[in-house]
Amino acid sequence: MKKIALSAFLLVLPMAALAQAPAAPAKGDPAAGKAKAVAICSGCHGIPGTKTAYPEVYNVPKIGGQNADYLAAALRAYRSGDRYNQTMKGLASALSEKEVADIAAYYGQK
């Protein structure tokens, strides 16, 4: 009986660990991300007061100091269509996974 309980416990343990595991951290290279960011992101996100255009007008979000993993998730969501913005969909779709991680790491630097 003890043995069964123990094996059940051992079986559940790794599952629990899996459920608790936080989202995989973005392991981007901020220096590589900077070059890419200056080339494609800064024109809007690097200039105070830049607004979106059609169909809604609002300030583009501040992304400096934002959580890197969130920024990477946002770029992937634009790519998959879970988030929609025509400009961002085009830009995000052109990025490799490494570039996503690098750009996220650059803006995520605190």
Add this chain to the structure above:
Amino acid sequence: MKIKSSLILLSVLSLSLPLTAQAAGNAAEGAKLSETCKACHGEGGAKPIQPDYPVLAGQHADYLVAALNQYKSGKRKNASMNGFAAALKPQDIQNLAAYFASQPSDLKVKY
């Protein structure tokens, strides 16, 4: 005649004003609603409990309004946020956005 057309012009201009002006959010009212948000986004929206959740503190209010509206309409998809946003009235969204925009954080425009 000149006066009449100026009057018409003036009334047309004033009609178009509410379309561009943001309905002002009330940060104090937003603070009361923010208890739900705090559970994940942290105190003042500045300390999210997960690295893939965004900092809301110090973000542009009009961007936060747009984000909540997109979650509410389903245009932006997130299982948790779609549910929360669906329950918010337009004025609640304005108030929450005003509150989070007013909170201190490290968010900045970075070139």
